[in-house]
Amino acid sequence: MATNGMGRNLESFVKQQIEGAQKRFEGLESEAGKVLRTLKARSRGPAREVEKLLGQINSDALLENPKVKELGRKATQVSSELRKRLDGFQTKAVEAVGVASQAQVKELNRELSRLSKKLDQILPPSVKKVTSRGTNRVSAP
Incomplete structure (x- = not known):
């Protein structure tokens, strides 16, 4: 009988840990969704500018355009930021599970x-x- 009680306690403990991990995952998922929406919104303007420039200028002149160079830098920064955040979310998810x-x-x-x-x-x-x-x-x- 004593082992039954321990089994129930262990089961209860594991269930609580899983529920806690699920709540942390939901929070991480929500935060990731917000970041993704923000990054999508931030990328819309530069994407439109790039499309406009591509339609107007040949490729050689386009690469020399200061606006194109600036857009390239911004795209690189956004990409780098996204990678860092996704790595952070991955790390948090692994930590939340306890692995x-x-x-x-x-x-x-x-x-x-x-x-x-x-x-x-x-x-x-x-x-x-x-x-x-x-x-x-x-x-x-």
Whole structure:
């Protein structure tokens, strides 16, 4: 009976964690939608200007036009900003779920490897033989 109670508590805890993660995902989804709408609105004006310029000027002269150069810089900035925000949302989503990111897994594997090497240097050969039979090392994915 005691294990039944623990099972229910565990089930309740997991359910609460999932509900919390779902709420965080909904918030992230809402924020991502706002960012996307903002970026779409910001891109409409420059897109119209580019279309207008393309219709008026040949390609060689177009590339020398200061407005085109400025629009190119703006497009690059918006693209960079969008990438950064999407990366941030991805990171937040991974953190909300409680799963380690690839960078975190790589760092943990580096640390395990470093500690393993230190242990190999410290432990006498007789202990190494005994411990090497019973342990499996974690390898990088």
